[in-house]
Amino acid sequence: MAAIELRRLTKVYPGGVKALDALDLVIPDGEFFALLGPSGCGKTTLLRTIAGLETATGGAVVIGDRDVTSVQPGGRDIAMVFQDYALFPHMDVTDNVAYPLRIKKVAKAERHRRAGEVAARLGLERLMDRRPGQLSGGQQQRVALARVMATQAQAFLFDEPLSNLDARLRLEARTFLKKLQRELGVTTVFVTHDQAEALAMADRMAVMEAGVIRQIGTPAEVFQRPANTFVAGFIGSTPMNLLDAVVRGDTLEVAGCAVPVPDAAAGLLADGEKVVYGVRPEYNAYAPKPADGSSEGALAGKVVIVENLGASHLVTLDVNDVTVQAVVPEGSEPAVGDEGFAAPRRDRALVYRDGELVTR
């Protein structure tokens, strides 16, 4: 087991595309860490650079106490699960799982015994003679996991581990992966473009954009206090309301309505300043009438669309030509055309100045 440290890590592709821009990152020993970002943000490049499949243009990769920047992938004591699992189609499950041991010149009987042990732990014991082509997607994934476990490496790298599974299986695999990682305690970095996956599985996560890390934190921190408007827009199954606002004393003028300055930004704003007001639909309390009879502190508008999310509804309000969304529990959803009020929670709303979170 080992920590992973990146120091000023830079990767420039021939042709000048900067995939990684002087990244600094420390992933402590045993952590389940997510690299999250839209496609093309450099997260897969980062993973492949940690693995050694891409050579860094500058900076250093340190695994444990060892600078492995110029070490070949095989010498880094890491193991990787690829997006397509990369199980060798001409080998059965036993040989696939035992392959890393074969490279380490472990005798055949011994490596088959150890492969059998690892596979049994993942419930694969009845599939040992099958070829990858005869396995379901979920089984293939478990074989790929068994294969990295057989390496007993210091750190595991997973590239989009769930993207090849169908939606139903994905949830199951998510729970399974998190449990497995916890049991093994091996430092694990995984790449995903799905914010829900990162929030659900990771101990900590990094949100990336264009080769730069925009925020590092626990899922709760990243969800509740996105450090900038990029992260705010990317995280959450319903995007955060990001509304232009002007500071008026201790209130903000948002879409023609006045809302109180959020707790997080209290005392940090100058009068007349132009900012962006952010509130998640989940933290935006909808009511058909203002709570205390006056529309003070709420966004008053007209219901345009109601979307069913299952146990709740996503209500879209038109507030003086500005779109504001709120999540409403089932049973109390309004009809399209109703007048409505959305009252942002003061302790959850946020203010962004020049795209960055205003906070103490």
Add this chain to the structure above:
Amino acid sequence: MTRFVLGRIGFYTLIAVLLAFFTIPLLWLASAPLTSDPTYEVRVPDFTFDNFQAILEHPYALPSLYNSLLLSVGTALLVVALSALAAYALSRVRLPGRDALLYALLLLSSIITGTAAMVPLFQLAVELGLIDSQLGLILILSGGLLPAAIFMLKDFMDSTPKSYEESARVFGASPLQIVAHVVVPLVRPGLATIAVWAVANVWGNFLMPYLLLSDVEKQPAAVIMYTLYTEGGQANLRLLSTFGLLYSVPVVLMYLFVSKKYGFRFHGGIKR
């Protein structure tokens, strides 16, 4: 309706004529060896084995089949081994001008065929002391087949996902281990195709062995076939037909075997 029927009749007549055109020589090849006095006609054979007896007694017939086997298998092995390594490298390593190089090789090798390059090749063989040597012939035949083999195999290699190799690499496999454990098994159908193609090519090649092998004991079947005359200088149809049959059987068997085993897929390696 009448037009349709007439059209059908015309179509099937055409098919029948075309079929006969290709079938009659094959029928001759099957029947003539079993006929005691074959002519150019296809006749019902009288099922004699005298012709086979005669070919067995011919001093060079059977050894020449052995020579053919040696030359074609030797060439196939060399071509498969070298083209696999070259195609893998060309498929995985980005070289400036790689595609231009490949196309140039292919183009040159198909324009400058053995026939066109016969004189310089002969000269080269003489200078290198490879004249009248089966090894020399194998080298020259391999040289002729390699560009097309590399080109075809590179296509196979291109269509196999890189993540297999990267996966092996992260586990610490060396480049040669990756080739042996992962790449070769993945492109096995491609290698089989190249091998069969090389064997068939050499098996049917007359000109190169005719030019470069003067010792009749080293000559392959394709060249020996050319010597099967009667004392009168006429083509000896008894020996020719029988030898022709023996000459075709191994290639047909090989096709059947490989086709059964690999199914002649021309792309994709093995995919999940």
